[in-house]
Amino acid sequence: MQPLLFPDAIAPSLLLIFGALLLPLFHGRVHQVWRLALPLLALILFLRMPAGDHWVYPLLDHPLVLGRIDALSRVFGIIFSIMAFIGVVYALKVDDNVQHVAGLVYAGGALGVTLAGDWLSLYLFWEVMAVASTFLILARRTRRSRRAAVRYILVHVCGGLALLAGIVLLLEAGADPAVGRLRLDSLPAALIFLGVAVNAAVPPLHAWLQDAYPEATVAGAVFLSAFTTKSAVYVMARTFAGTEALIWLGAIMTILPVFYAEVENDIRRVLSYSLMNQVGFMLCGIGIGTELALNGAVSHAFCHILYKSLLFMSAGAVLHVTGKITCTDIGGLHRTMPITCALCVVGAASISAFPLFSGFVSKSMIISAAGINHLGAIWLMLQFASAGVIAHAGIKVPFFTFFGHDAGLKAEEPPLNMLIAMGMAAFGCIFIGVYPQPLYALLPYPVDYVPYTGSHVVGQLQLLLFAIFAFYLLLKSGYYPSEVRAINLDADWFYRKGGAGFYRIVDRGLNGLNRWCDRFLAQATARAAARFAAEGPARIAAAAVRLFGGPRSVKRAFDTGTVGLGVHAAVAALFMVLIYLIA
Amino acid sequence: MKKPVVFFDNPGNIRRLTLGFFAALALLLVAEWFIHAHAHFAWEEMPFFSAAFGFVACVAVIFTAKALRRVLGRRETYYETDNDG
Numbered sequence: 001m002q003p004l005l006f007p008d009a010i011a012p013s014l015l016l017i018f019g020a021l022l023l024p025l026f027h028g029r030v031h032q033v034w035r036l037a038l039p040l041l042a043l044i045l046f047l048r049m050p051a052g053d054h055w056v057y058p059l060l061d062h063p064l065v066l067g068r069i070d071a072l073s074r075v076f077g078i079i080f081s082i083m084a085f086i087g088v089v090y091a092l093k094v095d096d097n098v099q100h101v102a103g104l105v106y107a108g109g110a111l112g113v114t115l116a117g118d119w120l121s122l123y124l125f126w127e128v129m130a131v132a133s134t135f136l137i138l139a140r141r142t143r144r145s146r147r148a149a150v151r152y153i154l155v156h157v158c159g160g161l162a163l164l165a166g167i168v169l170l171l172e173a174g175a176d177p178a179v180g181r182l183r184l185d186s187l188p189a190a191l192i193f194l195g196v197a198v199n200a201a202v203p204p205l206h207a208w209l210q211d212a213y214p215e216a217t218v219a220g221a222v223f224l225s226a227f228t229t230k231s232a233v234y235v236m237a238r239t240f241a242g243t244e245a246l247i248w249l250g251a252i253m254t255i256l257p258v259f260y261a262e263v264e265n266d267i268r269r270v271l272s273y274s275l276m277n278q279v280g281f282m283l284c285g286i287g288i289g290t291e292l293a294l295n296g297a298v299s300h301a302f303c304h305i306l307y308k309s310l311l312f313m314s315a316g317a318v319l320h321v322t323g324k325i326t327c328t329d330i331g332g333l334h335r336t337m338p339i340t341c342a343l344c345v346v347g348a349a350s351i352s353a354f355p356l357f358s359g360f361v362s363k364s365m366i367i368s369a370a371g372i373n374h375l376g377a378i379w380l381m382l383q384f385a386s387a388g389v390i391a392h393a394g395i396k397v398p399f400f401t402f403f404g405h406d407a408g409l410k411a412e413e414p415p416l417n418m419l420i421a422m423g424m425a426a427f428g429c430i431f432i433g434v435y436p437q438p439l440y441a442l443l444p445y446p447v448d449y450v451p452y453t454g455s456h457v458v459g460q461l462q463l464l465l466f467a468i469f470a471f472y473l474l475l476k477s478g479y480y481p482s483e484v485r486a487i488n489l490d491a492d493w494f495y496r497k498g499g500a501g502f503y504r505i506v507d508r509g510l511n512g513l514n515r516w517c518d519r520f521l522a523q524a525t526a527r528a529a530a531r532f533a534a535e536g537p538a539r540i541a542a543a544a545v546r547l548f549g550g551p552r553s554v555k556r557a558f559d560t561g562t563v564g565l566g567v568h569a570a571v572a573a574l575f576m577v578l579i580y581l582i583a
Numbered sequence: 584m585k586k587p588v589v590f591f592d593n594p595g596n597i598r599r600l601t602l603g604f605f606a607a608l609a610l611l612l613v614a615e616w617f618i619h620a621h622a623h624f625a626w627e628e629m630p631f632f633s634a635a636f637g638f639v640a641c642v643a644v645i646f647t648a649k650a651l652r653r654v655l656g657r658r659e660t661y662y663e664t665d666n667d668g
Contacts, residue, residue, distance in 0.1 A: 258648075262645055263649065384636075384643075387644065459633040480645060489656075490655075
């Protein structure tokens, strides 16, 4: 490492984390400029740092590598920095230091995971992310958000412990401390896989996402949508590329949430299910593991961060302005929020992978890779899920928010900074969709893939437009499921209801045992001991007096219980001496 | 009658959009004859495969979702009435 001038002197992850911790010292304009500057400095670092290991700090005999820059970590670092910047712009006018500090520390944690060259520093930043992100849920300051945040952190602590156990076992076995390719055939690798799978929301470990994200603050959900799952995708790409289990887990993950999303009432929960579906495409690509599939997974993560944050920002704008975000409470907002509506439609078109929008140029790589590798069932599952995406994220989200029945809500466009943040993400979605070459140039492997061929475009448009046609017919004929105020059970039932059941069992079982012990051992024994302490010495002394004789007056004193306290002490001392002698 | 200011409130605009959408559907079916497909699977060679697949998949998703809701749907306060964490 050469001697470097600021800001090269500090790793981007630590720059964001320590920079964020200084925020409470600033006020007004300086506060805003500082927040905007941190992710921009990180972005500059990612663009100009040469490949190699930077910011290496010795810890005992184990060097912490805080900056391993190669093609894979650079592309994730760039999009995480861009996303942190967009998030800061979106949250610029939020008057809550908790959210500002937590958001930037969380983003710094994600950069730390991305740049970590060794397992130990990866784990440290992994936990920084878990803790900081929890505050973005807590900061909503409602009873529901507090409860959701507690469940969220408990799930992530469990995932983090699995990761830590895997790392410790791996290092104990003398493996290379550098984060690298693992085979899923040993306990340490399986534990690491499990820990990363929790953050990637792999079913059945996914429900924390749909449970917690919709309860986060308006700006918090935007940060959350970007970092936890995508940093897990990054770690999967680095360690488990080509693992066959991921092909199937990813494909299942694309399909399972589309059903839930279709009948979910809370728009931000629809988007959370849709997030899981999109991460499924990425994991499937990582599982396929060819250069094309990995390029597809990485570019899809890049595009996804932009359009998913755009969708969360537009839903957040509606929540910010109207205070409501469930299908049953909103609708018809295109009249009062036309710009937000148009930006949301850009996000919807991008996630649906319409040609000329970003999802098309990345997702088609993954599906093509499944085709080239003759994975017929997987190919069909991914295409099925793609039709599902257009139904929920492509149509349902914009339709029920901005069209549909007019709920008659008083609304207006959100503040300018929120519109600018959405505009930046929307620009990215269209720019990448129209001109994907700059993104392709960032990918870990050389790209010779051409997204815009006649058969790709026509096939994709047929799939999407005829899915919309089906949606249209079902809506017109009344077969489309009506919006109702309801929830649908998911895997979190097991720890929410199961947790309550476990609590009752423990309450009856262990607390019953506790009560029994209390009654028979503690209370009864204590009573017996107290009685013995009160009367025992007198009785022993009286027995001794009776046995060995003594003055009548002493005898009477014992018999009537009028003996002084000193006798008790004397007998107790005698007792101790006896014990000492015997022992 | 004064024309509504908002684009989507004008029934004429909605009609034009709907007609444009149907025209696009027809155009896509026709376009298939003019493009060279490079299929990976036999089923992709079927005429109008993508269109039929998209249509059927969307219907399947929506009906499965309705069935799922019948089984797993609960009232909004389902978790709040109990002592869940």
